[in-house]
Amino acid sequence: MIPDMSRHKTVPSLLVSAVVLAIVVCVHACSKSSGPAAPTPAPTPAPTPTNSAVEGMLKGLEAEISWSLSMNQSLLPNNPGSAPQIQGKIAILHKPTLASDIRSGGLFEGDSVTSRNGRSLPIGAVFPQGNMRAEASEAVRNLRLALPVLEDFMAIPLPVDSVRLWYGFVIGNSGGGGTLHMEDRGSYESWTTASRLPYEAILDHELSHSYIGHESLNQFLELYVYNVVHTDSTNPQSWIYVRDYVAWPSVAALLDVYQLIGRDAMSGAYRTLYSIKPPYGQPLSSDCKQVFVDQAPAAVKTQVASIVANITYRRRLGTSRSRETASKSDARLWHRGMRCAARIPPLVGARAITRALAVATDADIAN
Ligand SMILES: [Zn+2]
Numbered sequence: 001m002i003p004d005m006s007r008h009k010t011v012p013s014l015l016v017s018a019v020v021l022a023i024v025v026c027v028h029a030c031s032k033s034s035g036p037a038a039p040t041p042a043p044t045p046a047p048t049p050t051n052s053a054v055e056g057m058l059k060g061l062e063a064e065i066s067w068s069l070s071m072n073q074s075l076l077p078n079n080p081g082s083a084p085q086i087q088g089k090i091a092i093l094h095k096p097t098l099a100s101d102i103r104s105g106g107l108f109e110g111d112s113v114t115s116r117n118g119r120s121l122p123i124g125a126v127f128p129q130g131n132m133r134a135e136a137s138e139a140v141r142n143l144r145l146a147l148p149v150l151e152d153f154m155a156i157p158l159p160v161d162s163v164r165l166w167y168g169f170v171i172g173n174s175g176g177g178g179t180l181h182m183e184d185r186g187s188y189e190s191w192t193t194a195s196r197l198p199y200e201a202i203l204d205h206e207l208s209h210s211y212i213g214h215e216s217l218n219q220f221l222e223l224y225v226y227n228v229v230h231t232d233s234t235n236p237q238s239w240i241y242v243r244d245y246v247a248w249p250s251v252a253a254l255l256d257v258y259q260l261i262g263r264d265a266m267s268g269a270y271r272t273l274y275s276i277k278p279p280y281g282q283p284l285s286s287d288c289k290q291v292f293v294d295q296a297p298a299a300v301k302t303q304v305a306s307i308v309a310n311i312t313y314r315r316r317l318g319t320s321r322s323r324e325t326a327s328k329s330d331a332r333l334w335h336r337g338m339r340c341a342a343r344i345p346p347l348v349g350a351r352a353i354t355r356a357l358a359v360a361t362d363a364d365i366a367n
Contacts, residue, residue: 046103050110053124053162058108061099061126068169068181069093075171085187086171092128093169105130109137113144117157121147125165127184135185136167142200142229146207149228150221153267154211156274163207175206176213182206198241201226212270214278214288216311220254221270234263253310257292260304265295284311 049055057064072089079086092098101107108126115121123143125136143163151158160178168184175181185199201222208221227239236242236259242251258266272291278284289308296304 044104047106047108049124050108051112051122051124053122053164054108054110054126055124056162057124057126057164057166058103061102064126064166064169065093065098068166071170071181082171082191085191088187089169089171098128102126102128107133109133109140111140111144113147115157116148116151116155119157121158121162123147123163123165125167127167128169132168132184132186136165139165139167139182139185139203142203143207145229146204146225149225150204150208150211153221153224153228153263153270154274155267155271156211158210160210173202173206175209178210180206198226201241204229209280211274212278213280214273214282214284215280216251216254216284217270217273217278217288219251220258223251223255224258253307256307257296257304260300260307261292261296265297269295284308 049058069090072086072093076083076086095101107128107130108124110122110124112120112122123140125140127133127136143165147158147163158178162178164179166179166181168182168187170181171183171187173180173182180203182203188199188202189196204225205218205222208218208225212218212221223239223242224234226241227236228234230240231238233239236255242255261269269291272295273288276288276291278288289305289311292308293301293305
């Protein structure tokens with residue numbers, strides 16, 4: 001009978017194992033009481049920027065926070081009705097660790113879209129609070145959809161190398177040069193009613209300011225982009241949102257012109273207007289109005305001429321305000337996405353207006 005040697009080997013093996021275990025336990029116990037401290041875990045590296053747009057934004061993060069703080073503070077004196085929202089932003093921006101929190105917490109999103117000239121155009125979004133991530137991502141997605149439609153209409157590649165969305169740092173919205181400063185959607189929808197302008201349309205509007213500074217002209221781009229994205233139709237009869245056609249005479253006039261001369265002629269007019277650079281905050285010049293007449297078929301030129309005469313740069317607010325005051329208020333009203341100015345305290349502020357003017361005037365200058 002052959003002895004089962006494996007059983008004889010098992011006993012010493014168990015003994016050795018027990019000794020080793022005892023040593024290990026001892027070492028652990030000793031190290032806790034009197035040995036050297038356990039090594040500190042390596043700090044978690046900060047998330048890497050998702051693309052070059054985000055990378056560039058993070059480099060300017062401190063400046064953006066400082067600017068946003070000034071912007072919000074400048075709005076407070078004249079906007080008591082919006083004070084809770086404005087104060088909320090100021091409190092966020094005052095946090096000393098905000099910039100590092102954004103960097104270390106990866107409070108950014110990035111994506112890209114292929115431009116009509118074949119380049120990959122990065123889209124970046126940076127936001128100050130983690131609970132804005134879903135909204136910011138949705139905004140980036142909206143911009144991805146909007147940009148090709150806008151480029152196709154203008155038949156000109158976006159005249160910047162990236163789209164940069166500062167999401168949720170300020171109350172109100174502005175845009176130009178591929179940079180958008182947007183109130184976050186949650187804040188916007190917290191104080192507006194169901195009749196509010198669609199948030200996505202405001203995104204389209206601010207993106208469109210990359211081509212056109214003039215407010216009335218830009219409002220048409222907003223309508224065009226929003227509706228083509230949502231209906232896949234350039235026929236305004238199919239559109240789902242026309243920005244209160246009756247109450248906004250300038251936009252109504254442009255929609256009338258659009259229906260008279262058609263999409264291609266309208267596109268041609270906007271390409272010409274892009275080269276003329278009609279500025280934000282000023283009446284549309286007669287030369288600019290003539291562009292639409294020039295593009296119109298002979299049979300409707302006279303009709304188009306009479307319609308474009310109604311294109312201004314402001315909305316009528318009443319007779320008690322001066323033209324200048326009304327125009328400035330309108331600009332901020334629109335950039336807050338309001339269309340019922342009489343029922344909502346206007347958002348006005350000299351610094352805000354200056355910023356909006358500067359941004360829009362430089363709309364087509366690359367960053
Ligand atoms: Zn605008």
